[in-house]
Amino acid sequence: MLGLKFETATSWVEIAKDNLEQILTDHAYAEQKASSNAIGIIINYSEDTALVKEMIAISIEELEHFKMVHDLMTKRGMVLGRARKNDYALHIHKFFTKTSNRTDALIQRLLVAALIEARSCERFKVFSENLEDKELADFYKELMISEANHYATFLGFARTYQDSKIVNKKWDDLLKYEAEFMKNRGNSAFVHG
Numbered sequence: 256m257l258g259l260k261f262e263t264a265t266s267w268v269e270i271a272k273d274n275l276e277q278i279l280t281d282h283a284y285a286e287q288k289a290s291s292n293a294i295g296i297i298i299n300y301s302e303d304t305a306l307v308k309e310m311i312a313i314s315i316e317e318l319e320h321f322k323m324v325h326d327l328m329t330k331r332g333m334v335l336g337r338a339r340k341n342d343y344a345l346h347i348h349k350f351f352t353k354t355s356n357r358t359d360a361l362i363q364r365l366l367v368a369a370l371i372e373a374r375s376c377e378r379f380k381v382f383s384e385n386l387e388d389k390e391l392a393d394f395y396k397e398l399m400i401s402e403a404n405h406y407a408t409f410l411g412f413a414r415t416y417q418d419s420k421i422v423n424k425k426w427d428d429l430l431k432y433e434a435e436f437m438k439n440r441g442n443s444a445f446v447h448g
């Protein structure tokens with residue numbers, strides 16, 4: 256799905272289902288971080304009008320998602336927990352060597368964002384397809400579609416800044432790196448855990 260080279264097992268859903276408050280808290284912050292990341296891109300690449308327009312739209316949508324998760328939590332009598340470090344995102348960010356070239360840095364940033372969207376989307380899909388809780392299943396299905404669009408936007412932009420063959424190679428290498436990491440996961444109630 257979405258080019259990902261490792262599929263999440265349904266055993267992860269069972270763990271997530273049993274720790275709903277924890278996964279919803281983690282999910283809420285994933286949305287907040289996605290919104291902040293889009294704003295960060297705006298700040299760093301303010302001259303790129305087409306990119307800025309898309310990032311404004313994404314940052315607003317992600318904050319709306321944050322609200323949706325928070326509303327769902329409060330409706331169910333849950334309280335948003337404290338944010339924690341996302342070791343998945345930290346690991347993914349380590350893949351690319353830091354560069355002083357602004358364009359290369361932007362491509363790297365867009366590919367990392369595309370990948371995080373893709374994995375979130377895959378997790379939301381497997382979650383929604385294996386939940387008996389209809390409200391929650393519909394909720395995750397809706398978000399899954401939205402994150403798939405974000406994935407396509409980030410990847411699409413990355414391919415406009417450099418020869419698409421070069422970008423595709425970077426993307427493929429990043430996917431392999433991520434798949435290796437994911438093989439040992441699926442055992443905790445976090446969106447990327």
Ligand SMILES: [Fe+2]
Nearest residue numbers: 286317320402
């Ligand atoms: Fe989102």
Ligand SMILES: [Fe+2]
Nearest residue numbers: 289372402405
């Ligand atoms: Fe997203």
